[in-house]
Amino acid sequence: GEIATMMDVPITKVIGTCMSLGIMVTMNQRLDAETLTIVADEFGYEVQFITTDIEENIEVIEDNPEDLTHRAPIVTVMGHVDHGKTSLLDYIRKANVIAGESGGITQHIGAYSVTLEAGQKITFLDTPGHEAFTAMRARGAQVTDIAIIVIAADDDIMPQTKEAISHAQAAGVPMIFAINKVDKQTANPDKIKEKLASMNLLVEEWGGKYQSHDISAKMGMGVTELLEKVLLEAEILELKANPNKPAQGTVVEAQLDKGRGYVSTILVQAGTLKIGDYLLAGKNHGKIRAMFDERGHTVKEAGPSTPVSILGLDGAPTAGDKFNVYEDEREAKQIAAKRTQLMREQSVRTQKHITLSEIGRRIALGQFKELNIILKGDVDGSVEALSDSFSKLSTEEIQINIIHKGVGAITESDVLLASASDAIIIGFNVRPAGNAKALAEKEEIDIRNYSIIYAAIDDLKDAMEGMLSPEL
Numbered sequence: 001g002e003i004a005t006m007m008d009v010p011i012t013k014v015i016g017t018c019m020s021l022g023i024m025v026t027m028n029q030r031l032d033a034e035t036l037t038i039v040a041d042e043f044g045y046e047v048q049f050i051t052t053d054i055e056e057n058i059e060v061i062e063d064n065p066e067d068l069t070h071r072a073p074i075v076t077v078m079g080h081v082d083h084g085k086t087s088l089l090d091y092i093r094k095a096n097v098i099a100g101e102s103g104g105i106t107q108h109i110g111a112y113s114v115t116l117e118a119g120q121k122i123t124f125l126d127t128p129g130h131e132a133f134t135a136m137r138a139r140g141a142q143v144t145d146i147a148i149i150v151i152a153a154d155d156d157i158m159p160q161t162k163e164a165i166s167h168a169q170a171a172g173v174p175m176i177f178a179i180n181k182v183d184k185q186t187a188n189p190d191k192i193k194e195k196l197a198s199m200n201l202l203v204e205e206w207g208g209k210y211q212s213h214d215i216s217a218k219m220g221m222g223v224t225e226l227l228e229k230v231l232l233e234a235e236i237l238e239l240k241a242n243p244n245k246p247a248q249g250t251v252v253e254a255q256l257d258k259g260r261g262y263v264s265t266i267l268v269q270a271g272t273l274k275i276g277d278y279l280l281a282g283k284n285h286g287k288i289r290a291m292f293d294e295r296g297h298t299v300k301e302a303g304p305s306t307p308v309s310i311l312g313l314d315g316a317p318t319a320g321d322k323f324n325v326y327e328d329e330r331e332a333k334q335i336a337a338k339r340t341q342l343m344r345e346q347s348v349r350t351q352k353h354i355t356l357s358e359i360g361r362r363i364a365l366g367q368f369k370e371l372n373i374i375l376k377g378d379v380d381g382s383v384e385a386l387s388d389s390f391s392k393l394s395t396e397e398i399q400i401n402i403i404h405k406g407v408g409a410i411t412e413s414d415v416l417l418a419s420a421s422d423a424i425i426i427g428f429n430v431r432p433a434g435n436a437k438a439l440a441e442k443e444e445i446d447i448r449n450y451s452i453i454y455a456a457i458d459d460l461k462d463a464m465e466g467m468l469s470p471e472l
């Protein structure tokens, strides 16, 4: 309706044009940028987009290469429950002591940095698991540089191990395998490496590209060597940032402390944060009154890859919110107000994620090149059969990626992964479990359920040809 008025043409003509493009619309429907451009072009208009991006007031200045300096890697620990993620994080926290400091890290602030003997630093996110990792990614925050995948050597590659691997891969984050619990009599690290090999994840000692190390998180065996491998991987990544500019980064966690007010742990990713800086994180803002490190010590400055907890914000931002520093307090407040309003409006926002029935149109518009699918089924045989058949449907125009497949119900973590990677979920004889369905509705993730293999394949084929009618 709005664009028809702007172009001064009858609404029915705009609707007609949309239909000829294969898009069924009503006069109140909002069109995406691509469609708007094409529709306007049909009537001889050119569209110019004026940004209403909430980040518009953030100056994006490209760093000069000579201003960039080395920064420490940021690491997340993932893996199946009880395989030893917490034990590993605890051991590293307690064992590593900065020269001249006594005792380990006693505070839990959501992230911590350790310094190895040769002086190199590594920063760990202290909320283990791929759910936290992907929840942040679904909010647009990618903070992890390297993922350590912990696998218990007395167990097997478990469903959540597979999930962790898929989540790291979908994020494009390099993995290092920590084969844990090798102190146990029943440990069989070779069996784990064999299983990994069968998943196309060949470890380095077997001639592959994945680093792995046998450890005992409980005894601390092999942990130093594991961390050295983390540093090696970091070297390859050439992690750099410019420390000489106003800080930017991501919120790791935040809470209301009875005595101190709102305490937020943030991870500086570029620039340097100083006491007195005016900071905006999500829709919260304030002047930094105090900063503390993971040892509870006051710090005055925090550079790239440094986690600090800060006092002074007017509320608790959400994990995954990005933060920026502003010179002008008024400007920060204006943006905060705008964001609050935008978030309110977004509750009635238009579809954000891809759906099966929309694929054909997006392909026709020419900018949709990859379809990400998460595949869950009741038995391994059908999951593999479907995964093979789906992959074979890839064409020159569109590549089909099975970013995660597994046996079992559709979980919240599947939905988060779909949200972070703009994927659709296909369930074969399985349904969403627990809160997965509600979360999928909130995140607007398309979940399709099938019980006949060829019906699933036919639907996908039809969708790719733009022939699939929307599911009602």
Ligand code: GDP
Pocket: 079, 080, 081, 082, 083, 084, 085, 086, 087, 088, 128, 180, 181, 182, 183, 184, 215, 216, 217, 218, 219
């Ligand atoms: P998470 O669920 O992955 O965080 O696993 P936890 O770190 O909580 O460990 C689960 C259990 O395994 C605990 O009882 C740990 O004490 C035990 N565990 C962890 N690492 C080791 C290890 O290296 N050797 C042995 N024997 N037990 C371990």
